[in-house]
């Protein structure tokens with residue numbers, strides 16, 4: 155190709171690119187709600203061309219807010235930042251708007267938004283909690299179609315203050331935000347008595363030094379009225395006082411690819427249905443990596459898949475922890491539980507444990523008869539088959555005979571056999587025999 159021809163093509167590409175940019179900007183301009191008196195507040199070509207804003211707008215387009223007018227908070231007057239931001243939020247028309255928060259520190263809380271509000275921060279946009287104000291930064295109540303993107307929320311460690319509270323709302327995204335120093339849930343999704351909350355994504359947020367369940371999905375016992383949600387790619391660090399992702403009385407959710415480090419717990423569930431907990435990384439946890447509690451007033455938990463998670467250095471990698479209501483169809487597959495100080499797996503609930511890796515045999519404790527273990531290995535590759543008393547990798551009549559020989563003994567007795575105490579309660583009794591009966595014929 156000749157140099158001239160290449161140059162001509164290059165210029166042509168440039169021309170097409172600039173025409174597209176003009177078309178894009180005029181598309182936004184034409185969508186601005188010039189027809190209203192408040193249109194003076196709604197401009198910002200400067201902001202539009204600002205690269206971070208552009209990125210934010212692209213992400214808004216991906217979640218359904220594309221083509222909306224932009225309301226710039228800096229255009230609003232008021233005695234303080236709360237008043238200014240609230241005035242901007244109040245200006246969102248029925249058709250919706252992007253509420254743009256420029257760089258800098260905004261001292262504000264107690265803000266409320268309407269449906270179709272997409273709140274977007276420029277890079278370096280910080281919302282800081284005012285002294286002695288305990289209302290949430292933002293409340294979304296009984297609305298739909300909204301987002302909070304690219305903001306930093308500084309909680310200032312003020313007691314009893316939630317970050318973002320969502321009540322009875324649908325179709326929303328909370329993404330790319332940072333939360334510092336919150337004493338109560340940084341993000342709480344909840345319900346009124348007969349309400350529902352559904353269809354939402356909480357993703358790519360960072361929680362630093364946030365306590366008391368930084369991500370909290372909290373429904374109402376015996377109802378599954380918080381539904382259809384994804385909690386993805388979030389990072390929680392230094393939540394030493396009840397820091398965790400907590401999901402209660404909810405259904406149809408995915409908790410995937412989150413990192414939880416230096417917290418009290420990892421992922422906590424209580425009375426949930428159809429939950430997938432997948433590919434999360436949980437490290438240095440003072441209590442439980444993953445737990446499955448149940449509570450009075452609710453039938454329990456069903457259909458939970460716990461897959462491909464990595465839990466390092468917790469006290470207990472996985473357990474029920476509390477409650478005695480049914481746990482039905484709990485599958486624990488392909489996880490790595492390693493270097494827990496007490497147990498990697500405390501099987502105090504009926505679960506199907508398939509192809510998991512643990513530190514060593516001493517880190518597995520079975521308390522529930524209705525468990526199934528297939529393909530459990532140690533990090534060094536040793537196979538662990540609970541109930542295989544003679545280590546021939548089969549559970550058969552020989553194992554039954556070995557348990558029978560020690561039947562009735564307890565720790566310290568002459569015919570005590572540690573290996574025969576499958577349900578590890580210090581006694582070889584009917585529970586150990588029952589476990590063998592349930593698992594008879596399994597090979598590894």
Ligand SMILES: [Ca+2]
Nearest residue numbers: 542544546548
């Ligand atoms: Ca055997």
Ligand SMILES: [Ca+2]
Nearest residue numbers: 575577579581
């Ligand atoms: Ca026993």
